Amino acid sequence: MGSIYLDNNATTRTDPDVVAAMLPYFTEQFGNASSTHDFGAGVGDSVRTARRALQKLLGAAFDHEVIYTSGGTESDNAAILSALETQAGRSEIVTTTVEHPAILALAADLAKTRGIKVHYIAVDRDGNLDIDAYRRALGPQTAIASVMWANNETGTIFPVETLATLAHEAGALFHTDAVQAAGRIPIDLKATAIDMLSLSGHKLHGPKGIGALYVRKGTRFKPLIRGGHQERGRRAGTENSPAIIGLGKAAERALTLMDETQTRVRGLRDRLEQGVLHRIGHCVVTGGSQNRLPNTTNIAFEYLDGEAILLHLNRAGIAASSGSACTAGSTEPSHVLRAMGVPASALHGAIRLSLSRDNSVAEIDRVLEVLTGIIARLREASPVWQDRKGPPVAEWRDPRAHDIGVPQHV
Ligand SMILES: *Cc1c(COP(=O)(O)O)cnc(C)c1O
Numbered sequence: 001m002g003s004i005y006l007d008n009n010a011t012t013r014t015d016p017d018v019v020a021a022m023l024p025y026f027t028e029q030f031g032n033a034s035s036t037h038d039f040g041a042g043v044g045d046s047v048r049t050a051r052r053a054l055q056k057l058l059g060a061a062f063d064h065e066v067i068y069t070s071g072g073t074e075s076d077n078a079a080i081l082s083a084l085e086t087q088a089g090r091s092e093i094v095t096t097t098v099e100h101p102a103i104l105a106l107a108a109d110l111a112k113t114r115g116i117k118v119h120y121i122a123v124d125r126d127g128n129l130d131i132d133a134y135r136r137a138l139g140p141q142t143a144i145a146s147v148m149w150a151n152n153e154t155g156t157i158f159p160v161e162t163l164a165t166l167a168h169e170a171g172a173l174f175h176t177d178a179v180q181a182a183g184r185i186p187i188d189l190k191a192t193a194i195d196m197l198s199l200s201g202h203k204l205h206g207p208k209g210i211g212a213l214y215v216r217k218g219t220r221f222k223p224l225i226r227g228g229h230q231e232r233g234r235r236a237g238t239e240n241s242p243a244i245i246g247l248g249k250a251a252e253r254a255l256t257l258m259d260e261t262q263t264r265v266r267g268l269r270d271r272l273e274q275g276v277l278h279r280i281g282h283c284v285v286t287g288g289s290q291n292r293l294p295n296t297t298n299i300a301f302e303y304l305d306g307e308a309i310l311l312h313l314n315r316a317g318i319a320a321s322s323g324s325a326c327t328a329g330s331t332e333p334s335h336v337l338r339a340m341g342v343p344a345s346a347l348h349g350a351i352r353l354s355l356s357r358d359n360s361v362a363e364i365d366r367v368l369e370v371l372t373g374i375i376a377r378l379r380e381a382s383p384v385w386q387d388r389k390g391p392p393v394a395e396w397r398d399p400r401a402h403d404i405g406v407p408q409h410v
Pocket of ligand 1: 002072150
């Protein structure tokens with residue numbers, strides 16, 4: 001069997017139909033989408049068609065609510081920075097300890113350079129947000145609340161519809177980083193109070209370097225990138241037409257395949273997860289006991305090093321990852337798992353397996369077989385494992401929310 005890719009929360013394979021849809025826009029259809037002659041006009045039409053596909057995926061009510069960007073990171077930055085400009089007299093941000101660095105690094109910088117107050121809302125052991133703390137943090141100073149739709153490491157889904165309503169009650173805007181949710185679970189923005197939403201092409205089988213920011217009609221918006229009049233003056237720079245057409249195709253495919261994909265991928269994920277829990281033991285699914293993306297499982301193996309597991313998996317042709325950040329030789333445990341209070345014995349042994357519609361039952365069974373062998377060998381060679389004390393981590397329970405203060409994400 002060839003290599004097996006289980007790192008779809010890092011990036012997905014570009015769908016062959018997406019590639020096919022993009023190719024003509026590098027060759028015959030090379031025109032500038034903003035040009036008025038025939039070379040440009042055709043491209044402009046295709047860019048509009050792609051935008052409609054995105055609107056449909058998101059359940060956007062009106063035209064022109066979708067702005068193309070260079071990806072999830074730019075969309076996140078643009079949303080937060082815009083809110084700080086447009087929300088006169090308000091200078092605070094409410095977010096969570098488990099956001100992507102695209103939010104956390106920006107928030108840290110804003111706190112440092114502009115004196116913006118950032119409230120980081122904690123999560124509990126299962127990864128659920130402390131809604132009371134969220135409610136308390138909101139106030140007349142809040143410019144924007146930003147909470148991700150689904151977490152990239154654990155797949156935990158947050159109640160963004162409710163959170164958006166609460167933000168509005170405090171007069172604040174609400175943004176959600178839906179990079180992991182878009183294309184994977186149903187989204188119907190017109191039925192919510194969400195003001196802004198970020199998504200990224202390469203997390204939904206589209207190309208890299210393209211994304212979108214949804215800005216609800218009527219929401220004031222200050223552009224991040226200034227220059228020409230593209231995107232109705234909200235995001236300057238010549239439209240990346242091949243990538244935009246690819247993103248539109250990816251959105252269309254995601255919507256068409258969503259029901260079937262959700263069911264099938266959840267089945268595969270559960271087969272993998274249950275297999276690991278039953279065959280291997282002394283491991284725990286983090287953030288596994290609740291509403292979760294159908295494609296994600298994050299499993300922490302007690303007294304083992306996740307990086308070692310990943311290395312052995314890679315040698316066997318299996319790609320997975322951890323949420324850990326490697327800094328100059330030492331591996332920092334994931335800020336998400338730390339925020340959830342995962343016990344020290346398991347914190348370093350976590351790996352994330354994220355599936356997609358490209359995976360098969362045969363692949364999952366192969367991964368189970370290989371992983372079982374790897375864990376057995378690593379445990380045999382591990383003095384810490386031999387000396388372990390106490391009950392297996394799966395029995396560990398701590399009802400406290402873990403307030404870790406300002407999250408360390410890099
Ligand atoms: C991948 C990811 C991003 C960044 O998107 P890019 O398009 O790679 O910039 C932002 N947020 C989350 C939750 C992600 O998973």
